[in-house]
Amino acid sequence: MKKISKTTRxxxxxxxxxxxxxxxxxxxxxxxxxxxxxxxxxxxxCVYICMAVSLNLTVGILGELSLGHAGFMSxxxxxxxxxxISLQGLPGPVRLxxxxxxxxxxxxxxxxxxxxxxxxxxxxxxxxxTLAFGEIIKNLLNNIYVGVDSHGLHFSATDTxxxxxxxxxxxxxxxxxxxxxxxxxxxxxxxxxxxxVLTVTLNLIRSRSGRAIMAVRDNRIAAESVGINITKYKLMxxxxxxxxxxxxxxLYALNYSSVLPKKFDFNTSxxxxxxxxxxxxxNIRGSIIAATVLTILPEALRAVNDYRMLLYAIVLxxxxxxxxNPILKNGWNLIKEKxxxxxxxxxxxxxxxxxxxx
Amino acid sequence: xxxxxxxxxxxIIPERDLDKIPVLExxxxxxxxxxxxxxxxxxxTIGRTEIAGLIGPNxxxxxxxxxxxxxxxxxxxxxILLNGTDTANLNAVQVNxxxxxxxxxxxxxxxxxxVEDNVKIGLHNSVNSxxxxxxxxxPRHWKSERAAHEQALDLLxxxxxxxxxxxxxxALPYGAQRRLEIVRALATNPSLLLLDEPAAGMNPSETAxxxxxxxxxxxxxxxxxxxxxxxxxxxMGICEGIAVLNYGKIIAKGTPSEIQNNPQVxxxxxxxxxxx
Ligand SMILES: Nc1ncnc2c1ncn2[C@@H]1O[C@H](COP(=O)(O)OP(=O)(O)OP(=O)(O)O)[C@@H](O)[C@H]1O
Ligand SMILES: [Mg+2]
Numbered sequence: 001m002k003k004i005s006k007t008t009r010x011x012x013x014x015x016x017x018x019x020x021x022x023x024x025x026x027x028x029x030x031x032x033x034x035x036x037x038x039x040x041x042x043x044x045x046c047v048y049i050c051m052a053v054s055l056n057l058t059v060g061i062l063g064e065l066s067l068g069h070a071g072f073m074s075x076x077x078x079x080x081x082x083x084x085i086s087l088q089g090l091p092g093p094v095r096l097x098x099x100x101x102x103x104x105x106x107x108x109x110x111x112x113x114x115x116x117x118x119x120x121x122x123x124x125x126x127x128x129x130t131l132a133f134g135e136i137i138k139n140l141l142n143n144i145y146v147g148v149d150s151h152g153l154h155f156s157a158t159d160t161x162x163x164x165x166x167x168x169x170x171x172x173x174x175x176x177x178x179x180x181x182x183x184x185x186x187x188x189x190x191x192x193x194x195x196x197v198l199t200v201t202l203n204l205i206r207s208r209s210g211r212a213i214m215a216v217r218d219n220r221i222a223a224e225s226v227g228i229n230i231t232k233y234k235l236m237x238x239x240x241x242x243x244x245x246x247x248x249x250x251l252y253a254l255n256y257s258s259v260l261p262k263k264f265d266f267n268t269s270x271x272x273x274x275x276x277x278x279x280x281x282x283n284i285r286g287s288i289i290a291a292t293v294l295t296i297l298p299e300a301l302r303a304v305n306d307y308r309m310l311l312y313a314i315v316l317x318x319x320x321x322x323x324x325n326p327i328l329k330n331g332w333n334l335i336k337e338k339x340x341x342x343x344x345x346x347x348x349x350x351x352x353x354x355x356x357x358x
Numbered sequence: 359x360x361x362x363x364x365x366x367x368x369x370i371i372p373e374r375d376l377d378k379i380p381v382l383e384x385x386x387x388x389x390x391x392x393x394x395x396x397x398x399x400x401x402x403t404i405g406r407t408e409i410a411g412l413i414g415p416n417x418x419x420x421x422x423x424x425x426x427x428x429x430x431x432x433x434x435x436x437x438i439l440l441n442g443t444d445t446a447n448l449n450a451v452q453v454n455x456x457x458x459x460x461x462x463x464x465x466x467x468x469x470x471x472x473v474e475d476n477v478k479i480g481l482h483n484s485v486n487s488x489x490x491x492x493x494x495x496x497p498r499h500w501k502s503e504r505a506a507h508e509q510a511l512d513l514l515x516x517x518x519x520x521x522x523x524x525x526x527x528x529a530l531p532y533g534a535q536r537r538l539e540i541v542r543a544l545a546t547n548p549s550l551l552l553l554d555e556p557a558a559g560m561n562p563s564e565t566a567x568x569x570x571x572x573x574x575x576x577x578x579x580x581x582x583x584x585x586x587x588x589x590x591x592x593x594m595g596i597c598e599g600i601a602v603l604n605y606g607k608i609i610a611k612g613t614p615s616e617i618q619n620n621p622q623v624x625x626x627x628x629x630x631x632x633x634x
Pocket of ligand 1: 423
């Protein structure tokens, strides 16, 4: 094959988009041209991009509905806070990195616990169980107290007093959530996490494992008939997705001084699902764009505060109409065909490059 | 497996490959769906490089036999010996690994993926690169991807489909989708290939070409092929042995000419054909 394959080109565009956007925003920030409200949005935008991309792996690539993605985010967030704050001696970036890694690992374990029993079943059980998982995690965290002192970590399920801290600090204070967090997250870290999540997801999709995952999505019986272990690949996608949600959660939590467990509720799970659906199932670049636009939009609409949610709703409906409109879709396909035709007519514009397809 | 199993009398063509373990042997195979007995007392032996036909009127239970052999359904009764080994404890995935590959009457492609990816998914168990080597794009990943790419194109060339490699499988014409299903099944390196109505929806010239290719596949890969087909020209033209199923029971077994002259078959099956 002489051309770079379509998927390779599409992936390169996605990476380029992220990098260019980062450079532009970073230089605008340096030039003082970014409003403080938008500046405050930068890290949440990165977090929601990672959340949307990771959920797309479960919903779009694996084809299973998850209604509790915020639950995994929550697991990562609270684990991340415990890690980052209890490791006072280390430099900030190292603590952030460890918080993200361990937050992700803990969320992966939660993913295994949820996934192993459910993903063996056929049918839409995952939606119900993840929905319950999100609620259970929220309630669990409402009743957990964690503190740290020179003796190490202390846990309790009743109150802070029973932690028996010896001149230590309370990390997680039941319904008050994680308190006394140091703001370790940075926009650069957010950008790097996006690149990481993007690389993992895109590389996974375009691999032997990724093809198996999509085979399970497209036709389970056919996938079994060619010797693909359905449960294994469902778990692989789901746990990877949960791990990346946990990482996003750690980055999110370490951007604030305190975080409430109810921040990661059903509404947040649905919000991320909306990003994925609007960006297009299985469309990673779409998830990135949808997460960015829909995170900025409510803030940008603050100027017209009274009509904010109304306008937000109108934009959502318009996007849905546009992305699902057959006439517009056909028109767009027609344009693409025309373009492809002209590209074929002028062979010198055809990209020559890397040998094989992959 | 080393034990020689003589081909029993229920073989369609007993003189073939007498010295080898048959690729498939079923004994009293049957399944009930609730009160309905869809397949009953199904006894069949297929030699190592035989092309066998399974015919019968609509609803006779032909597809159900394939579903039993591939463990889409668990048999209610009977045994299936694949290369001399009982498959009772194997699931659909393990049966494929043990050597049975199939196509589907109602095409089941991975329709959102490309033609090449469909074949590569068939190659899943013969290329090995794990999740981590792929995510990290280690040399192992590139090596196995290159191998899969080359093998996929090789397999597609059986049906001269290399040029369609980048096309979306679901957007292919009907005939090409059927051929792609055969290629995908072959990619799993089976010893027995089951084709469920491979010529359905094909025009006569496509069907003629398909017949050539089925023979070519058997000769090149030295595998056994069992096919379900309503197109009598195809069945009589390439099958060496034929079993006729009616109401879930085998009513006749034999060579094409024996089947064509069997009065029971004519009554149950060919007679009906003339009416329709
Ligand atoms: N999962 C199932 N549950 C209940 N009944 C079934 C099931 N699968 C098949 N049957 C029944 O078993 C019988 C045989 O069906 P089968 O699909 O095997 O026929 P066939 O010989 O392949 O017919 P055709 O030529 O139309 O493809 C039919 O009566 C069908 O309704
Ligand atoms: Mg059938």
